[in-house]
Amino acid sequence: MSATVQRLAGTQPSLDPMIHLVAEDMLRVNDAIRNRMTSEIPLIPELAGHLIAGGGKRMRPMLTLASARLVGYSGSKHHGLAAAVEFIHTATLLHDDVVDGSDLRRGKRTANTIWGNPASVLVGDFLFSRSFELMVESGSLRALKILSNASAVIAEGEVNQLTAARRVDLAEDRYLEIINAKTAALFAAACRIAAVVADRPEAEETALDAYGRNLGIAFQLVDDAIDYTSDAGTMGKDAGDDFREGKMTLPVILAYARGDAEQRAFWKDAVEGRRDSDEDFAQAIGLVQSSHSVADTMARARHYGQQAIDAIAPFPAGAAKDAMIEAVEFAVARAY
Structure with missing residues (x-):
């Protein structure tokens, strides 16, 4: 990657520089989040707080x-907008x-395993509503337009993914279209x-x-690779969730394209829900590894990460730029 990133070689990239950079501002964002989670209906702050405070x-x-x-802003409108971004993200996670x-x-x-699906969906709707309140209060019509458009794009991406579920013939370009919408759109809007x-x-x-968009794509590609390289403790979700849900993520798309007839038959059965045991998952791991599909997914994540770094090259050097560059490195390094 860039020379700035190369100087970090030998050290594990971290979000710490960014955390320290925005610590004071984040206190105000957290205040806004707590204030807008309040409701006379106790279930709402209880359920929302479970996820928002979940690490x-x-x-x-x-x-x-x-x-x-990075752009030298010294006002306070970004605090409420950052809280709106978090509410949008949390609402989409609930859904x-x-x-x-x-x-x-x-x-x-x-949350849905504790309180049930209806409560999770409705509290997600509540958080979306709160996010729009915060957008309006910023007084910026353009910020409202950008974040509201991102919310619509995320929903479109989720529907696109739903209609593509258990489709072993999913093309790589459609997969990238899905993650560009369901993940990268909010990263892009949050920065813009x-x-x-x-x-x-x-x-x-x-x-x-x-x-933001390139960082978001890299972030999702790494998430997809991790499903075939890590365990539940590291991932924060059950290992093999994507596999058992029949998701055609990039490692599977590449492994299927590179497989022989027998391997393709396995993937078809797996994606369509007929092969979902622990033994089947172990076989899937073997196939994505032997076909270099995980390695190539990570290579593409690094490519998009470099695109993100290149995008902010024109901005002046400083703590903000360094932190944002290292955030990219952190996003990619999660798989190692």
Whole structure:
């Protein structure tokens, strides 16, 4: 990667520089999150708090705050917008876990396994509503447009993924289209809105959008690779969840394309739900490893990571830029 990243060689990349960079701002964001989670209906803050306090790094709102630092913004509108970003993310997680039937999220039981699917969906709707309140209060129509559009794109991506589920013939370009929508869109919007509230030129908006979008794609590619390389303790979800849910992630798409007739038959049975035992998952791991599909997925993640770093090259050197570069390295290094 870039020379800036190369100087980090030999050290494990971390989010710590970004965490320290935005620590003071994050206190205000957390206050906004707590204030907007309140409700006279006790189940709402209880269920929402279960996920929001569940150990997530809050990377997306931190990206809003770090991007604001990068463009030299000294106001306070980004605090509420960063909270809105976190609410959008949390709402989508609540809905995703219902759709996927997931049992673990960040190493804890998912909300839907504790309170049931209807409560999870409705509290997700509540958080979406709170996020729009925060957007409106920012007073920036453009920020509202960017985040509301991202919310719609995320929903489209989830529907696209749902219609592609258990389709062994899923093309790689459609897969990238899905993750660009369901994951990368919010990363891009989270970064872009900082330039909007700072009233920076369009070129800086576009650069931050590109940084966030490429980081989001890299982040999702690594997540997909981890499903075939890690365990539940490391992942915060059950190992093999993607496999058992019949998801055609990039490692599977590549392994299927590179397989012989017997291997393709295995993948077809697995994706369509006829091969989902522990032994089948072990075989799947062997196939993605022997076909170099995980290694190539990670290579592509590094490519998108470099694209993210290149996008912010025009910005001046400093703590914010260094932290954002290392955040990319952290995103990719999670698989190792």
